[in-house]
Amino acid sequence: MKRYQLPIILFVMLFSASCKQKAPVKPEGTAPQFNNGLTVQEKAGGVMTPEIMWKFGRLGSFALSPDGSTVLYTVTDIDLQSEARQTNIFKLATTGGDPVRLTSDGGSSPQWFNKGKSIAYINKGNLCTMNSDGSERKIVTGISDFEIFSISPEGNKIYFTKRVKLDQTANEKHNLPKAKVRIINDLMYRHWNYWSDFSYSHIFVASFNGNTVSDEKDIMQGQRFESPTAPNFDEGEIAWSPDGTFIAYTSKRMNGMADARSTNTDIFLYE
Structure with missing residues (x-):
């Protein structure tokens, strides 16, 4: 048995060295490259691979202009x-043609306002606006730490969601920030892949003039319920009425065991 030990050791060393040499090493600090072009090898191969599929890009949210002529x-x-990953906004005429890229530094959740002359969107956590051709980009003031937003049909109001903390965790209650401890005496202390931190997704409504958000109001103040609901927090669970006087939203108004055992939600109206 001993006579085989040296060849085996040499083989393992050579195999390990070859693996290390083949592993691609990307220099630290190198900026991501979002290149959707096919390489010469990919074109010559003629085979659909997972890497090629990722180069297609992933379609996300969309919004039709008020006159129906353009889609974002x-x-x-x-x-x-x-x-x-980087998400950017494009527009395309509904009659066809080539798409026009409106952002290159990131942009998501585009929405039309100002009768289709302006676009609101999210960029790096900020609410931003730009003209319909992508010019005059600016950050809207008076709003932060939000997740979902929607501008009213008239363009003078906005609703948005953000997390609201209503209770303390064990660490906060006993001033032990480094302690790994949870005090659990009821459900739901964990939902899917995250622990409850006693914060809830609430809807806020506020005034909006195209530049600033002001006079925000939590329409679910004090409620230990969420809208949109976990785990997906889908923006489709909240909507303006056509005249902008009502907000319809879904919520599951249950706590503890009842919350854990039910998936039923109800629709509520806020005027």
């Missing part, structure tokens, strides 16, 4: 080396 949509590109 988002495309998310992925750099497979760094696994970084």
Whole structure:
């Protein structure tokens, strides 16, 4: 048995070295490359691969202009080396033609307002606006830490959601920030892949003039319920009425065991 030990050791060392040499090494600090073009090898191969499919880009949210002539949509590109993602906004005439790219530094959740002359969207956590041709981009003030937004049909109001903390965790209650402890005496202390931190997704309504959000109001103040509901927090669960006087939203008004055992939600109206 001993006579085989040296060849085996040499083989393992050579195999390990060859594996290390083949592994691609990306220099630290290299910016992600969002390149959807096919390489010469990919074209010559003539085979659909997962890497080629990722280069198609992933379609996301869309919005039809008030006159029905143009649609906004988002495309998310992925750099497979760094696994970084970037979403940008495009527009396309509903009669056809070539798409027009409106953002290059990121943009998501586009919405028309100002009778189709302006576009609101999210960029790096900020609410931003731009003209319908992509010019005059600016950040809207008076709003932060939000997740979903929608501008009213008249364009003078906005609703948005953000997390509202209503109770303390065990660490906060006893001033033990480094302690790994949870005090659990009821459901739901965990939903899918996250622990409850006693914060809830609430809907806020506010005034909007195209530049600033003001006079925000939590329409679910004090409620230990959420809208949109977990786990997807889908923006389709909230909507303006056509005249902008009502907000319809879904919520599951249950706590504890009842919350854990039911998936039923109800629709509520806020005037």
